Structures are given as C-alpha cells and as structure tokens.
Amino acid sequence: MTEQEIDSRAIGWTWFAAVMMWLIGAFHAIAGMVGIFTDEFYPDVPDYLFRFNSEVWGWTHLVTGFVVFFAGAAILSGQLWARILAVIMVSLSILEAFVWLPTYPIWSVIIIAVGALVIWALTIHGHDIESLSTD
Numbered sequence: 078m079t080e081q082e083i084d085s086r087a088i089g090w091t092w093f094a095a096v097m098m099w100l101i102g103a104f105h106a107i108a109g110m111v112g113i114f115t116d117e118f119y120p121d122v123p124d125y126l127f128r129f130n131s132e133v134w135g136w137t138h139l140v141t142g143f144v145v146f147f148a149g150a151a152i153l154s155g156q157l158w159a160r161i162l163a164v165i166m167v168s169l170s171i172l173e174a175f176v177w178l179p180t181y182p183i184w185s186v187i188i189i190a191v192g193a194l195v196i197w198a199l200t201i202h203g204h205d206i207e208s209l210s211t212d
Contacts, residue, residue: 087202091152094198097191098149098163101170102142104188109139134180137173145170152199160199167192167199 111118112135148166151159174188 090198090202094163094195095149095152097195098145098152098167101167101188101191101195102144102146102149105138105142105145105170105173107142109135109137109142111135112138134177141166141170141173164196164199167195171196 112131112133114135116131118131145166148159148163152163153159171189171192174185174192178185
C-alpha cells in the first residue's frame, strides 16, 4: 500500500464527514421548520426535564442545522479552524439529539451514531485534506 493510497482514503473519509454534515444539517433544518410551522407535530413527553414546545425545538434545530451544514462545507477548505468548528458543532448536534431522544428515539440514535463517525473521521483523517488545498 503506497502513501498515495492512504492519503486518498483519508481524503475520502473527510469528504464523507462533509457530506454527512450537509445531510445532518439539512435534516436538522427540516425538523426545525416543521417545529416552527406545525405546533402539534412533535409529541409531548410528560415529566421530562427538557420539555419544550414545538417552536423552541424548531428554532433549536433550525439554527443547529444551518451551522452544521456550513461547518461541513468549511472543512473542505482544509483549514484547522474549520475542523475544530465542525467537531464542536457535530458534538452539539449529538447532545441535541440526546436531549431529543424521548421525542424521537430512532432518529436521535441515527444522528448520534453518524455524528460519532463524523467526529472520528475529522479527528483521525481531517488533516489530510490540507494537502489538496495547498497544492
């Protein structure tokens, strides 16, 4: 296995992280718009510490979605600040999904799993895309 093959795979993982962040961001934004425009869409979870109305959940998801989406685009620049921002935003997305777990458990588990894979890809392989942006 040559060094070029390893770099290609690492760059592929970074692209995977970017695309997954675009999808996670878009899904958060869609969930946010649904919460903002439809009051009764999200089920009410009684006796839950983080019990918010649909509009609060909507704005939370919408803002998170936009920032995650744009952080995913920024990591393709190969800049360290972009990877740091991306890891922070995906971590916040995972925390948001964890808090949202009683509302939509399957969706939350999927977001948590994909987010963990994105963080792994960015922390292990994210620096390899720098070679493309400097060439």
